[in-house]
Amino acid sequence: MKTRIRLIALCFNLALTCAAMAQDMPRFRWENFTTENGLPNNHVYCVLVDAPRIWAGTDDGLGLLQDGKWKVYRPADGLAHQAVLGLALDKRTGDVWAATLGGISRISAGRIDSFTQLNSGLPNDVVYGVGVLGDYVWVATAAGGGRLNTRTNQWSLYNERNTPMYEIWTYAVSPATDKVYYAVWGAGVLEYDVATQHWKDYNDPDGETEMVLFKDQGLIHEITTSVSYVDKILWVATYFGASRYDGRNWHNFLTKDSGLPSNFLNQVKAIDANRAWFSTDKGLAYYDGANWAVYRPALDTHKPEMLIRDASGRTFSVPVDTAPAHNYILGVDFQGDDLWVATAEGLSHGIRQK
Amino acid sequence: MIRKRFQLAIAVGLLVAAVLALGAWSASEQERYLNPVEMAFSPDGRFLYVICENADQLRVVDLASGAVVKQITVGRMPTGLSLSPDGKQIYVANSWSDNISVIDSDTLEVTRTLPAGFEPISAISDRDGKTLYAANRLSNDISVLDLASGKEIKRLVAGRGASYLSLTPDGKYIYCTHIYPNIGKFRTPPESEITVVDTLTQEIVERKPLHSIAGVFHVATSTDGKLSVVAELQPKNLIPLAHVEHGWAFVDSLAIFGEDVNGIVQVPIDELERYFARPFGLAISKDKSKIFVTSGGAATVTVIDTQQLLAFARSQHSSFANDLSASANYVIARVPVGPDPRGVLLSPDGSRLYVANRLGDTVDVIDTNRNEVTRSIDLGGPKTITGKRRGERLFYNAKFAFQGQFSCANCHLDSTFDGLNWDLEPDGFGKDIVDNRSIEDLSGTEPFKWNGGNPNLQTECGPRTEKFFYRSQSYNDKELADLVSYIFSIPLRPNRYRLPNGQLTAAQERGKAIFERTFTKAGKPIPENNQCAYCHSGPKYTNRRLFDVGSGKPTDRSPLIDTAHLPNIAYSAPYLHDGSARSLEEIWTVFNPHDTHGVTNDLTKDELNDLIEYLRTL
Incomplete structure (x- = not known):
């Protein structure tokens, strides 16, 4: 009898703990945008939040949502290419930089200036990522990285000739005042030390393309897709898991030992040293440093779903009424609690529920 | 014997004359002309501050006596002048030093120097006196400077050739205009813009388009904030210059915008058969009854009746800059002034208009009731006018062109270029489209023209100009020599891409x-x-x-x-x-x-x- 009571108490405590944890993990009401309500194209590669402006980079134009209305920029308006793969905000000026399949474009108070490999020093027109820090615009292209000095219009190019970049297919860039990180597709992560102007590469120590032999001994995989450097912590997304690096130790995340819904990641976006958003092909994941949450339409029923995995590995589902537009997530951006998600079938707005 | 003595006397006389002439030449060469371009009143209204770009000075004029009482050396080629809101600081934009001199208006001493971008042309403070904005012509941006720390906070992307700034009376916005058009597609109409900076967010919030416009100069806003005016140059570079006879080379115009008008309306200041080349300086009277515009190439101040202008503008459905007959509806006077008038300044009571005559080294004072010059203030430049100086005046004077349509300086703005390509000569319409090249430090670059057709500048600027450009009178031999002398003297502006030590990266x-x-x-x-x-x-x-x-x-x-x-x-x-x-x-x-x-x-x-x-x- 006592044993039964203890078991019931344990289950009750567990339920209470789970409920408390569920309470702690952010919950959202999702509003989704598609072409039906003004989005230029449902395939959304990236999103940028600069309230009250929301920018969506899509397969067919750059959308700007402001005051409830969409404005669309395409090559006819001066945009370098209709496919917009990355976005960055110059917080000092409000200018937005768009990485496209045909160069980069600066959108400044309605005027678009485009920089291509033909009219400027841009290394290549296929630009996957862009980042802004101070007077410099950093780009990740199919032919290496590049840095534009916006005061002088001078370019510095970074590739296999002057960095340890043995592949030049750069996918993303994350600039900060002390370090700049590149995700190099097939060549790990490249680090630029701003003070010394030296480059250093981080690679998968086991060198295996499909397996993880040495977990937490280095970068999880060479095929990196995204980097996010916040509070001196580097977060890396790859097609085979995610990594976190504090300058001394690596910690890797895989589906088998984390709350990641998939090891196939398109983007990681850190909030701070401990928290980050992960864009995967099987949903949007949030990590608070111990616990995980996943937001998506269920893979089988497509009904809204929120899954939680706590620090001890326990998992449970939280009933929800809404979900992001699609489970194939390409990117997120946020401003405070206001979360926006780029998916393969629309743009989603996560409105935090208190 | 007598003959020998006579010959000796002649020889000595010639030698003395040569020495004297050399002395006069040396003196005039050493003493730089002033080239006043912009002005401001001292806080107490007793003095006039005048920027003299060629002398690298701010000159202070006692308005009562007309005497220059102080010469303050600033940076190289100063072009912009403004005061802090409390009048305690004078800001001078030094275009060739890439910085701003800050002068204490009590001591009239330079107290500090602030950084700017490539070739700052003007600098103005916000209404709080906390932030200074500088328009940089060569880096095509606007520097935002924190006046407390003296540091440049950021740069805002302006249009090409960012040059002139103006704060709206409510202090909310700064307008920036541009001497060059934005880079556009080949053989398309030039496009310029008025860049609007929000002084609260220190961001650009709007770019007012100026279609078919290349050079844009001063911008002014009425005291009530409802009417803004810019002086602009509309080139007709897409059609052959053979159409000069039909008045199709340039239109000298204003763009007006604000609550008083619907959108941006471009209006001419030219007349049907008389042009007023290169509109530059602007002033709007406090009661908004009059607008004053300088025309550098015509050495004229045009006086416009604002209400008539607005009434006529409202009666039109769009811009009418090409209707030269329109100006008869609102231009009420043309006041001849000194050579190449630039900045203008209205006295607080509006009774006098001060005009900086760049190539006269004078400030003309116009009685705004009588619309005539009643006084000319000599700023103290060299009294000897050299051939080079005469040539410079010719370069900027539009009187030689048919109906005064343009001068060399229309295309070579401020002795540079205009960023345009032209269909210049009667070689068949659409033939030999040519880019307008820089004319700095030309000596040793002969022949001229892109096809090398002119072996020297005398040919380039003489018969060719008369026949193909001006289609009117041209320069006589002496004038031509002077003009060539001036053009060869145009220096190279500083190159900003070289390291200070001269080494290469x-x-x-x-x-x-x-x-x-x-x-x-x-x-x-x-x-x-x-x-x-x-x-x-x-x-x-x-x-x-x-x-x-x-x-x-x-x-x-x-x-x-x-x-x-x-x-x-x-x-x-x-x-x-x-x-x-x-x-x-x-x-x-x-x-x-x-x-x-x-x-x-x-x-x-x-x-x-x-x-x-x-x-x-x-």
């Missing part, structure tokens, strides 16, 4: 090696006449010969092109003889498919960038 060194290489990367010899450094040789980087570099177009009469001189090539986009290359990169990425303009197709993107880095230092 690593990228520039690599680019220099590419410029001077004689072999391709595959080890194949490059023919001499296809090596960069062969054609672009000598002190001006031109061997002064014609070559076919493959850039010729079907519209060109000959593919042979004069080898361009390269000093300061970084600033004078577009490029190639017809201006079809919008950037240095496009010269090779777009217009050199067969390696006929140097061998460049074996270069990596890094190497091409290095080559361009080097070219920017020339």
Whole structure:
């Protein structure tokens, strides 16, 4: 009898703990945008939040949502290419930089200036990522990285000739005042030390393309897709898991030992040293440093779903009424609690529920 | 004997005359002309501050006596002047020093120097006196400076040739205008803009488009904030200049905008058969009854009745800058002033208008009731007028062109260029489209014209100008000599891409090696006449010969092109003889498919960038 009571108490405590944890993990009401309500194209590669402006980079134009209305920029308006793969905000000026399949474009108070490999020093027109820090615009292209000095219009190019970049297919860039990180597709992560102007590469120590032999001994995989450097912590997304690096130790995340819904990641976006958003092909994941949450339409029923995995590995589902537009997530951006998600079938707005 | 004495006397006389003449020449050469361009009143209204760009000075004039009471040395080529809201600080934009001098208005001493971008033309404070904005002509941006720390916080992307700033009366916005049009597609109408800065967010919030406009100068807003005016130049560069006879070279106009008008309306200040070239300075009377506009090329101040202008503008459905008869509806006076009038300043009671005569070294004072000059203040420049100075006045004077339509300075704005390409000569409409080249430090770059047709400047500026440009009178021999003397004296502006110690960066060194290489990367010899450094040789980087570099177009009469001189090539986009290359990169990425303009197709993107880095230092 006592044993039964203890078991019931344990289950009750567990339920209470789970409920408390569920309470702690952010919950959202999702509003989704598609072409039906003004989005230029449902395939959304990236999103940028600069309230009250929301920018969506899509397969067919750059959308700007402001005051409830969409404005669309395409090559006819001066945009370098209709496919917009990355976005960055110059917080000092409000200018937005768009990485496209045909160069980069600066959108400044309605005027678009485009920089291509033909009219400027841009290394290549296929630009996957862009980042802004101070007077410099950093780009990740199919032919290496590049840095534009916006005061002088001078370019510095970074590739296999002057960095340890043995592949030049750069996918993303994350600039900060002390370090700049590149995700190099097939060549790990490249680090630029701003003070010394030296480059250093981080690679998968086991060198295996499909397996993880040495977990937490280095970068999880060479095929990196995204980097996010916040509070001196580097977060890396790859097609085979995610990594976190504090300058001394690596910690890797895989589906088998984390709350990641998939090891196939398109983007990681850190909030701070401990928290980050992960864009995967099987949903949007949030990590608070111990616990995980996943937001998506269920893979089988497509009904809204929120899954939680706590620090001890326990998992449970939280009933929800809404979900992001699609489970194939390409990117997120946020401003405070206001979360926006780029998916393969629309743009989603996560409105935090208190 | 008498004959010998006579000969000796003549010889001595000639020698004395030569020495005296040399002395006079030396004195006048050493003493720089002033070139006043902008003015401001001292806080107590007793003094007039005048920026003298050629003297690198701010001169202080006692308005009661008209005497210059102080000369303050500032940076090189100062062009902009404004006061802090409390009047305690004077800000001077030094265009060739890339900085701002801050002068204490009590002590009249320079107290500090603030950084700016490439070639700051003007600088103004916000209404709180906490932030200073500087318009940078060559970096095409606006510096935002924190006045407490003296540091530049950020740069805002302006249009090309950002030059003149004006704070709206409510302090909310700063308008920025541009001397050059934005880089656009080949043979499309020029586009300029009024860049609007929100002083609260310190961000650009709007770009008011100015269609078909190239050069834009001063901007002013009425006290009630409902009417803003910019002085602008509308070139007709897409049609042959043969149409000068029909008045189709330039329109001198204003763009007006604000609550008083619907949208942006462009209005002419020219008359049907008389032009008022290069509108520049602007003032609006406090009661908004009158607008005053200087025309540098016509040495005139035009006085406009604002209410008549607004009434006429409202009766139109769009801009009417090309209807030259319109000005009769609102222009109420034309007041002749000194040569090349620039900035204007209204006295607080509106009874007097001060006009800075750039090439007269004077300030004319116009009685605004009588609309006539009642006083001229001598700023104390050299009294001897040299041939070079006479030439400079000719360069900026539009009286030689048919109906006073334009002068050399219309296309060579401030003795530079205009960023446009033109269909200049009666060689058949649409033939031989030419880019307007820089004319700095021209000596040793002969022949002239892109087809090398003019062996010297006398030919370039003499009969050719008379026949093909002005279609009116031209310069006599003495005037022509003076004009040529002036043009050859136009200096190179400072190059901002060279390191202060004169050395090259690593990228520039690599680019220099590419410029001077004689072999391709595959080890194949490059023919001499296809090596960069062969054609672009000598002190001006031109061997002064014609070559076919493959850039010729079907519209060109000959593919042979004069080898361009390269000093300061970084600033004078577009490029190639017809201006079809919008950037240095496009010269090779777009217009050199067969390696006929140097061998460049074996270069990596890094190497091409290095080559361009080097070219920017020339």
